[in-house]
Amino acid sequence: MTLLGIDVGGTNTKWVLMDGDTVTRSGSVPTPPGPDETVKLAASLARRVESIGIGLPGHVDRDTGTALFVPNPPGDWDGYPVAARLxxxxxxxxxxVNDARAFARAELELGAARGLADVLFAVLGTGVGGAVALRGAVLAGPRDNLGEIGHLTVSPGGPACCCGNEGCLETFAAGPGIVRAAGSGTAAEAAEAARAGDGRAVKAFERAGWALGVALGDAASLLGVGSVVVGGGVAGALDLMRSALRAELARRRPLIGDIAVLPAVLGPMAGAIGAALYGRRSG
Ligand SMILES: [Zn+2]
Known part of the structure; x- marks a missing residue:
């Protein structure tokens, strides 16, 4: 029986077909201009599938399958009855399902957190997403928004964030914040410059690691988790953040113990894989 999983992003939409736990086909296309077109794309991929899971970058109502607050992909998603139309x-x-919950579910069942029960997830990309698993289950919350670590305040009075607050983790550890601090064109270029010894780029990643350590350390003390999984496009530069991240976690060791920092392993299709797994459970 085949499962279809779709991960709608601000720029690209990724999809997988799965047989059990194995991905049999996958692809990535530019995100269509709106929800109607995205649903049509999903339907065109859904030939002879048992179930469909669709991950959205925002708040959703899982019970009705409706988008609630999905600002980044093109078109007007808010209030759109995704499940009913599809x-x-x-x-x-x-x-x-929310895309960060989908990412976490995939890494928990098939990836870096396999076999672990209590885990924090951070997804570093254009923003910083997050999720929480306790006792082996990814928690959701009423708008599927539980675990959004990206908007924890790590520096009161720090850089303005898109959420209306200042000094959120996201302003330091997401791609745009790193690029700004490093003075480079893209996060990948910033990482390359840091590896070549560029002082400003090195500092930008150290600052990202510090911010990540503050937020993850505080979240770990709140939730009592023992492991964190870090993924997303910017996580390829986790090595450049690791020592600053570890220093912040170490500072809190009496409270949180030794936290394992695990790189995500499923790569860019993790969100689509997780969406497919959510589809299976409900189907
Ligand atoms: Zn924020």
């Missing part, structure tokens, strides 16, 4: 076109059960 079910109508594709004739298969549809689950709608």
């Amino acid at each position: 079910r109508e076109l594709a004739g298969a059960p549809v689950s709608v």
Whole structure:
């Protein structure tokens, strides 16, 4: 029985077909101009599938499969009945889930956190997403927004954040914050410069690691988790952040113990894989 998982991003939409726990086909296309077009794309991929899971970058109502607050992909998503429209076109059960919860579910069941029960997840990309697993289950919250570590305040009065607050983790550890601090064009270029010894770039990643350590350390003390998984496009530069990150965790050791910092292992398809797994559970 085949599962379809779709991960709708601000720029690209990724999809996987899975047989059990194995990805049999996958792809990535530019995100269509709106929710109607995205649902049509999903339906075109859904031939003879058992279930469909669709991950969105924002708040969703899982019970009704409706987008609540999804500001980044093109078009007007808020209030859009994703599950109902897609079910109508594709004739298969549809689950709608937040993309960070999907990422966490994939890494928990099939990736870096396999076999662990209590885990924090951070996804470093254009923003910083997050999720929490306790006792082997990824927690959701009423708008599927539980675990959004990116907007914990690590520096009161720090840089302005898109959320209205200042000094959020995201302003330091997401791609745009790193690029700004490093004075480079892209996060990948900043990482390259840091590896070549550019002082400003090195500092930008150290600052990102410090911010990540503050937020993860505080979250670990709040939740009592023993491991963190770090993924997303910027996580390829985790090595450049690691010592500053570890220093912040070490400072809190009496409170939180030794926290294992694990790089995510499923790569860019993790969100689509997790969405497919959510589809299976509901189907
Ligand atoms: Zn914020």
